Amino acid sequence: MTQNVLTERRGAVLEVTLNRPKANAIDMATSRELGEIFTDFRDDPELRVAILTAQGEKFFCPGWDLKAAAGGEGADGDYGKGGFGGLQELRGLNKPVIAAVNGIACGGGLELAISADIILAADHASFALPEIKSGTVADAATLRLPKRIPYHIAMELLFTGRWFDVEEAHCWGLVNRIVPAADLMSEARKMADELAAGPxxxxxxxxxxxxxxxxxxxxxxxxxxxxxxxxxxxxxxxxxxxxxxxxxxxxxxxxxxxxx
Incomplete structure (x- = not known):
């Protein structure tokens, strides 16, 4: 694995950490790497739970790396197994995945988070789907969000691209639990260990x-x-x-x- 994505095995738990300063944006190479990581997680009988998080305190992930896009990477490029971020289209992933959102999750970063089964979020996390403002569509969010939260709220967030804080995300059921930032990973690990001990x-x-x-x-x-x-x-x-x-x-x- 490269330094763009860090992995650590803790018994039956796999921790996957985005590590692309400053914002943990995902380019094609990183997406393909994530796809390989989550495919190996899916197929490894010794691993039972995964945690997805990111380095730093400001950004979880803003989604697509626009600098890479400006350099020629297209939205229709090869994002690897599992599609963008390795999770959204990965077939047969029948193990729990926890997203530990440590900061801003917007665009494809929010789509990546809602591809997980459980979302824990730091108390300063914030969210948005700003694609509308650049004249494009948040395709995965358009499919998933109206099934995760009330339809009218999902449509408002998609139509306006406005920012919303972690309290609102929790209010609509998008986030399972709000956690003090300093405790985010310890709480995610506690939950992962509980699930790893399950059937x-x-x-x-x-x-x-x-x-x-x-x-x-x-x-x-x-x-x-x-x-x-x-x-x-x-x-x-x-x-x-x-x-x-x-x-x-x-x-x-x-x-x-x-x-x-």
């Missing part, structure tokens, strides 16, 4: 069901589950972990999850 096959089933059923009617999705059409659910139901959960409950002890 990975259940997490995988939750993510696949939620992802695949997002645009389905309730009964259609339930019919697919009952017809054994979700691979992760079937793997869970036939697993040692399923039996271990029942045994641990009967024996009044903590289960030992093996992910198989």
């Amino acid at each position: 990975p096959l259940v997490f995988a089933a939750i993510k696949e069901i939620a992802r695949e059923a997002e645009d389905m009617k309730f009964q259609d999705a339930l019919n697919r589950i009952n017809a054994s059409q979700f691979e992760t659910v079937e793997k869970l139901y036939r697993s040692e972990d399923q039996k271990e959960g029942a045994r641990a409950f009967a024996e009044k002890r903590d289960p030992v999850w093996k992910g198989r």
Whole structure:
């Protein structure tokens, strides 16, 4: 890996840190690197949870590196596995990802954050989707944001490009928790460790069901589950972990999850 993205394994947790001063903007090379990192995370059976954050206290990520764009990189270029930032289009990522937003998250940086499953944000973080002001569209946010927060609020943020602070983000449910900046990573690690101790096959089933059923009617999705059409659910139901959960409950002890 390059110094643009730092990684650290802590047991079953992978920490991924953007490190591109001054603002942690993402160019094509960095996006491709992130895609490789998150693909390896997805495919590594020893890793169960990832934390995505950035260096510094001012910026999480402003999205696309406009200096790289001015140098010839186009919006339709090769951003690598998982699309821009490595997360937005990565297939089969059935492990929890926590975004620890340490500062400004705007444009593609906000799109990257909302690609995570859980968002913790420093108390000084701020957000915007300013693409409208440069005559372009925040495409991933236009798809995702109206499904994450109330429709009318999402449309206002997309239409105006205005800035909003972390308290408003929390009010609309975009952010799970506001954390003092000095405590952001310790809180993210605490949550990651809690998840890493949980049942990975259940997490995988939750993510696949939620992802695949997002645009389905309730009964259609339930019919697919009952017809054994979700691979992760079937793997869970036939697993040692399923039996271990029942045994641990009967024996009044903590289960030992093996992910198989």
